[in-house]
Amino acid sequence: MRAGIAALLAAYVLSQFYRAFLAVLTPVLQTDLGATASDLAAASGLWFLAFAVMQIPVGEALDRIGPRLTTAALVGTGAVGAVIFAMAGGPGAIKLAMVLIGIGCSSVLMASYYIFARSYAPAVFGTLAGATVGIGNLGNIGSSLPLSLAVEAFGWRGSLWGLAAITALIALAILTLLRDPPRTGGGQKGSLLDLLRMPALWPMLIMMAVCYAPAASIRGLWVGPLFRDVFGADAAWIGQVSLIMGLAMVAGSFAYGPLERVLGTRKWLIFGGNALALACLTGLWLSPQSPALTIALLAGLGFAGASFPMVIAHGRAFIPAHLTGRGVTLLNLFGIAPVGLLQLVTGRIHASTAPDPASAPYATIFGFIALMLAAGLVVYAFSQDRTD
Structure with missing residues (x-):
């Protein structure tokens, strides 16, 4: 089982890599294929959309088929997407490739969570979930400087062919090494509607919708434009800032699990962490003028906003065993879909806000995200605590 989980972890590192790697490829794709910034933004959005749409069928497949075949088949689909990307002749092929890669990545994290929920003690679920995300976030780091070095050495097509091969090998490793956990007994049946009828689950769904999107959207979309427009930063400086925020997200992912054991609560750990994230957003809203601050x-x-594995752990504690797959993927759907939606909304906010001063559009974006998170915290305050 450990070798199979290691294969899933490698696949999740790839998933984090694929959702962020277009930023590094933007200049060369614009030069070689005539892909505009809007083309690549659309391609990135399609990745998130495909990933989100797949969560419901992935949940069904995890419960009915199991994580081994489900994930191996989908990661293989992602390898096909990487091949199409490597052979792309224009922006349309890139968009198709990103859809297939998004589908390929859609089950990896949830397969890991499914196995943790079914094979390990409930009390360690939050720690395992957070560690998985922390390790996976190393893919964000790989999609920056290491990818740029690979593109310099092998070209972007050669790099994509290498990624396609790595993706295919990981799919084969999952198929060969992963073992499905035992099935639940009793022949219990259920559906997504059974989960949606659970009042206790809704505060966690709302929290999922607001806890991951702020850090993910700012790290993935707005750090570069903010430092370029407000502080005149070059690519190297932007890369350093992105790396700092990415490493903070990794550290936060590892910190939430041990903090749960120390504090003995999930609800108030999540609430306090996101209140700290709200304070940081408020600071960015009110004063995006000092680069150091x-x-x-x-x-x-980045650190405080890494709570979503703990929110999934909180929600999972209310989910019946026979609905584990559908439950964790429903929570993940509420976490991942708002990222794409927030990118679209904040893009319009940026376009419609006069840059006078240059920080004004970004302050407006940070203010909008802060209000969104504050509303989610109000709802989550009424949730039931459960720590297994």
């Missing part, structure tokens, strides 16, 4: 606030947001 902005970097510190972004790092704080």
Whole structure:
């Protein structure tokens, strides 16, 4: 089982890599294929959309088929997407490739959570979930400087062919090494509607919708434009800021599990962490003028905003065993879909806000995200605590 989980972890590192790697490829794709910034933004959005749409069928498949065949088949689909990307002749092929890669990544994290929920003590679920995300976030780091070095050495097509091969090998490793956990007994049946009828689950779904999107959307979309437009940063400086925020997100993912054991509560740990994230967003909203302070606030947001594995752990504690797959993927759907939606909304906010001063559009974006998180915290305050 450990070798199979290691294969899933490798696949999740790839998933994090694929959702962030277009930023590094943007200049060369614009030069070679004429792909505009809007083309690549659309391609990135399609990745998130495909990933989100797949969560419901993935949940069904995890409960009915099991994580081994489900994940191996989908990661293989992602390898096909990487091949199409490597052979792309224009922006349309890139968009198709990103859809297939998004589908390929859609089950990896949830397969891991399914196995943790079914094979390990409930009390360690939050720690295992957070550690998985922390390790997977190393893919964000790989999609920056290491990818740029690979593109310099092998070209972007050669790099994509290498990624396609790695993706295919990981799919084969999952098929060969992973073992499905035992099935639940008793022949119990259920559906997604059974989960949606659970009042206790809704505060966690709302919290999922607001806890991951702030750090993910700012790290993935707005750090670069903010530092370019407000502080005149070059690519190297932007890369350093992105790395700092990414490392803070990794550290936060590892910190939430041990903090749960120390504090003995999930609800108030999640509430307190996201209240700290809200404070950082408020600081960015009110004063995005000092580069040092902005970097510190972004790092704080990255650290505190890494609570979504713990929110899934909180929600999972209310989910019946025979609905584990559908339950964790429903929670993940509420976490991942808002990222894409927030990118679209904040893009319109940026376009419609006069850059006078240059920080004004970004302050408006941070203010909008802060209000969104504050509303989610109000709802979550009425949730039931459960720590297994």
